[in-house]
Amino acid sequence: MISGISNMEKLQDDGFFIIKNLISLDLVTWHLNDIKNKIAGSAEEFGISVSDYLNCTGRWVAPSQITRTISDLLNDIIKDKLEKLLQCQIVNKKSNVICKTADLVDAVPFHQDISYNPDNPYHFSVWLALNDVYEASGALQIIKNSHNWKIKPAVDFWSPYFIDKYSNKLTNQQTITLPISAGEAIVFNSKLWHGSGENLNAKDRFAYVTRWVIKDKEFPVIPKPKPLVFGMFNCGSLTEEILKKSLLYFNKYHDIKENSKEELIKTWLSYLENNSDISEIDIIKASKDLSKLLILNQAATLHNAGDIAGKIHRNLWFSLLNFLNAKVQVVKI
Numbered sequence: 063m064i065s066g067i068s069n070m071e072k073l074q075d076d077g078f079f080i081i082k083n084l085i086s087l088d089l090v091t092w093h094l095n096d097i098k099n100k101i102a103g104s105a106e107e108f109g110i111s112v113s114d115y116l117n118c119t120g121r122w123v124a125p126s127q128i129t130r131t132i133s134d135l136l137n138d139i140i141k142d143k144l145e146k147l148l149q150c151q152i153v154n155k156k157s158n159v160i161c162k163t164a165d166l167v168d169a170v171p172f173h174q175d176i177s178y179n180p181d182n183p184y185h186f187s188v189w190l191a192l193n194d195v196y197e198a199s200g201a202l203q204i205i206k207n208s209h210n211w212k213i214k215p216a217v218d219f220w221s222p223y224f225i226d227k228y229s230n231k232l233t234n235q236q237t238i239t240l241p242i243s244a245g246e247a248i249v250f251n252s253k254l255w256h257g258s259g260e261n262l263n264a265k266d267r268f269a270y271v272t273r274w275v276i277k278d279k280e281f282p283v284i285p286k287p288k289p290l291v292f293g294m295f296n297c298g299s300l301t302e303e304i305l306k307k308s309l310l311y312f313n314k315y316h317d318i319k320e321n322s323k324e325e326l327i328k329t330w331l332s333y334l335e336n337n338s339d340i341s342e343i344d345i346i347k348a349s350k351d352l353s354k355l356l357i358l359n360q361a362a363t364l365h366n367a368g369d370i371a372g373k374i375h376r377n378l379w380f381s382l383l384n385f386l387n388a389k390v391q392v393v394k395i
Contacts, residue, residue, distance in 0.1 A: 069147045069249075073186060077209035078250035080242060084143060084190055085136065090244045093132045094192045094268055097159055100128050104365050108357060116165040118357040120370030124157040127365055132270055133157045140188055140272055144249070151277040155184040158271055160370055162200040164264035168371035169257065170219070172205060172228040175273070176252040177216040180284040184273040189248040192268040194241075200261040201241045202248055208255035216287040220294035220372025222379040228255065253282075292383075292393050297375040300393055301355070304383050305330055307390040327356045348382040 072079040104127070105115035122128035137154055144152055162168075176183050195201045205228070218224065239259070240248055250256060252273070261267060289295040305326050309318065318329050331352050338345050351374070358374050361367035369375070387393050 070149060073148070073249060073251060077207065077254040078204060078240075078248060080240070081143070081147070081188075081247045081249060083245055084188075084247040085139065085245050087245055090192055093136070093270070094244075096131050097128060097192070097268060100131075104128065104361065104367075107364070108360060110357065113165045115357065115361065116161070116163050118354045118369065118374055119361050119365075119367040120161055120166045121368040122159045123366050123368065125366065126159075128367070129157060129159050129270075132159065136190075136270065137272065140190070140247075141274075144188065144274065148276075150279075152274045153277060154272060155182065155275050156273040160269050160271055162258070162261040162267040164261075164266075166370070167200070167261040167264060168373055169200070169260040170371060171217060171224070171226040172203075172255045172257040173217040173219065174208075174213060174253055174255055176213060176281075176284055177287070180286055183275075183281050183284060184252055185276045185279060185281075186249055186251055186274055188272045188274065189250065190270045190272075191242050191244050191246055191248075192270060193266050194243050195267055195269075196263065196265065197239050197241050197259070198261075198263040199265040199267045200258045201239050201267075202250075203237055203239050203257050203259060204250065205237055205255040209251040209253040211253070211255070213253060213282060213284055215285045216295075218287075218290045218293035218295065220297060220376060221290045221292060222376050222384075223290075224293075229257070291395060292375075292379060294372055297372075297379075301375060301378065301383060302326060304386050304390060304392045307392060308386040309333075311386075311389050323359055324356065327352055327359065331356070343382060343385050348378075351378040351381045354378075 069079055101115065102112050105112045108115065124130070124133045137157060141152060141154065175187060189202060193199075219226070242248060287295055292300055302323055309326075309329065312333070314329070314333055318325055331349060334340075334345050334349050334352070354374050355378055358367070358369055384395075387395070
């Protein structure tokens, strides 16, 4: 086994290292089954299929019924092993379960984790594989030595008009793809540029990701996020504003039974169902995207779930919100 000091040096010099057999395969299997059973129960709670539930989510942040057991049982194990490997004291800042499946295949563009948490940063992540992760199933990808680059404002890959400037410029010599086995973990610097490819073979790729602070270690200057006109930092509130103002525009605001985002979405679903002659939009597509937003909204409220790639709001923008926004002028494009 590599010595503790060598692991710290690898984290500082290379930006990452891999831990073989962080937990046993028996423990991996037990936790994966627990997570899948809880996801199935969450889908049943909404009266939908697991496929439909996963298609709208893909990430659950502790505290959540999805993460509760794995967080309670593994966080101390991970902490003890990492403190021995790195020869320092660490503190857990955040834990979440993420996945790619046959129902959730999207790539995640290159980004730096540290940029998304300027007021509550962490030094490194531990990405624990709960399945064997293949290159074609969306393995983690990193850009060599990019943890030494200047920290950039958060990359907003939820924007409908996002262009991945880094992926388009990179060569195979600049990136490393990290397929790993179940029970292994990738430890990587929060400044390291990383992402993941599309889940081309549609195999399950579940991971338990914990974020850690090295005690008494300072942080560099982290730029504040620069929200785009419609993206991950504001798409929720802007969507709600567009839908509300558009109901006023169509003189249907009185149809809302109560002041909640869920009721707002349901009112729009009813409106589209009863007004199928709006020629400027595909009513079927818009209704499907609204239904997915409803599932995401409910899952976020009840399960602390999130949309791992931002596709729910992005797709709704193109199928409905862009059309409505042209009338009510909430977002200046």
